[in-house]
Amino acid sequence: MEIKSIELVQFRNYEHVEIPFHQGINILVGPNGQGKTNLLEAIALLNGKGSHRDAKDGDMLGWQKDYYRIKAQGLSSQHPFQIDYLYSNEKRKKVQLNGRTLRRAYELSEAVNTVVFSPEDLALVKGSPEQRRRFVDREIGQTSPAYSDALQRYQKVITQRNALLRRLRQQEASITELELWDDQVAPLAVEVLKRRLDGIAKIAPYARQIYQALSEGKEELELTYRSSFPLHHDRSRWQNDYKKALEERRREEINRQITLTGPHRDDLQLYLNQREAKVYASQGQQRSIALSLKLAEIAFIYHFRREYPIVLLDDVMSELDPNRREQLLQYLHRRQIQVFITTTHLRAFSKERIKEMALFRVQEGRLWPTTE
Numbered sequence: 001m002e003i004k005s006i007e008l009v010q011f012r013n014y015e016h017v018e019i020p021f022h023q024g025i026n027i028l029v030g031p032n033g034q035g036k037t038n039l040l041e042a043i044a045l046l047n048g049k050g051s052h053r054d055a056k057d058g059d060m061l062g063w064q065k066d067y068y069r070i071k072a073q074g075l076s077s078q079h080p081f082q083i084d085y086l087y088s089n090e091k092r093k094k095v096q097l098n099g100r101t102l103r104r105a106y107e108l109s110e111a112v113n114t115v116v117f118s119p120e121d122l123a124l125v126k127g128s129p130e131q132r133r134r135f136v137d138r139e140i141g142q143t144s145p146a147y148s149d150a151l152q153r154y155q156k157v158i159t160q161r162n163a164l165l166r167r168l169r170q171q172e173a174s175i176t177e178l179e180l181w182d183d184q185v186a187p188l189a190v191e192v193l194k195r196r197l198d199g200i201a202k203i204a205p206y207a208r209q210i211y212q213a214l215s216e217g218k219e220e221l222e223l224t225y226r227s228s229f230p231l232h233h234d235r236s237r238w239q240n241d242y243k244k245a246l247e248e249r250r251r252e253e254i255n256r257q258i259t260l261t262g263p264h265r266d267d268l269q270l271y272l273n274q275r276e277a278k279v280y281a282s283q284g285q286q287r288s289i290a291l292s293l294k295l296a297e298i299a300f301i302y303h304f305r306r307e308y309p310i311v312l313l314d315d316v317m318s319e320l321d322p323n324r325r326e327q328l329l330q331y332l333h334r335r336q337i338q339v340f341i342t343t344t345h346l347r348a349f350s351k352e353r354i355k356e357m358a359l360f361r362v363q364e365g366r367l368w369p370t371t372e
């Protein structure tokens with residue numbers, strides 16, 4: 001999978017750029033605040049899952065502009081594709097793949113998968129459960145639009161249920177109404193859970209293998225899922241068990257006006273040699289775990305598509321020590337993965353590596369190829 005060229009119009013600080021890319025490693029180099037991450041964000045949008053830094057569509061409008069456009073051409077499963085991504089204040093968003101308007105932007109993941117690695121990911125082990133859930137959700141969602149769809153529906157119902165809890169607290173609604181909502185939430189929660197657990201079961205062996213290679217076989221990484229209610233091995237019981245769990249915490253939920261049980265409260269737990277990595281692993285080990293999870297995400301996508309995703313490394317090179325940096329670059333280079341790396345300087349790369357890469361200078365919303 002590869003982006004051959006991109007054109008940005010009024011996107012963030014890019015008035016208009018049009019540039020072809022290298023099929024291997026592309027380096028975007030320039031001082032802080034010039035537009036490197038903005039360009040990466042435009043590429044990340046091409047999988048239809050929204051901004052990798054959680055910006056809203058409207059936030060990416062160039063200042064005082066009323067529309068932006070991203071046009072990209074590339075190759076996916078050896079077929080050429082074209083994506084037209086238009087956002088305007090009036091008409092909101094219009095996303096086209098090969099001239100066909102998509103009902104939902106995430107259908108773009110049929111053509112493009114992107115994996116972003118940013119300093120926030122390096123903090124995945126120590127970070128919040130929400131961060132780890134987001135990692136899992138992005139990862140599974142890329143290979144399964146059905147998962148993204150179920151998750152979206154689940155999140156919507158939870159938001160509505162929370163609004164009902166607020167009304168219950170103010171005695172403006174009845175428990176019968178809540179029970180009706182619970183009947184709607186339960187099948188969605190179970191669908192999300194099943195797909196999540198299946199996804200994690202597939203990614204775990206990759207993460208374990210990759211970590212073993214990074215640590216030269218000395219340590220073992222394990223991933224487990226912590227659900228907010230007990231999961232019986234018989235999956236057909238989950239809906240009823242979930243409803244029971246909701247019922248048990250009903251009073252507390254009404255008091256706090258939020259839904260306390262369900263996949264939106266779960267966590268991915270990481271263990272190193274059977275000890276919880278969050279508590280026991282050193283900072284270096286935690287970085288290797290984060291790196292393994294990201295590389296596992298790449299391997300996982302390959303497993304489904306028989307094609308590697310496009311990899312975006314946002315500001316992570318300077319955060320990694322030379323050894324991990326080289327392991328990462330070697331992994332990507334050997335598999336001929338298209339990569340985009342942002343960096344403020346080239347010190348992090350050896351002369352030999354630089355020869356294999358395409359360099360682009362980024363300055364004040366402009367972008368041009370360079371050799372140094």
Ligand SMILES: Nc1ncnc2c1ncn2[C@@H]1O[C@H](COP(=O)(O)OP(=O)(O)OP(=O)(O)O)[C@@H](O)[C@H]1O
Pocket residue numbers: 011012013014030031032033034035036037038039059060061062063315342344362
């Ligand atoms: N919606 C927008 N419209 C116009 N300019 C914007 C918009 N959003 C951000 N910018 C500008 O983009 C620049 C930041 O770009 P970006 O985040 O890509 O920086 P960067 O080159 O990656 O820098 P760093 O190395 O610090 O991460 C800032 O100058 C900011 O003012």
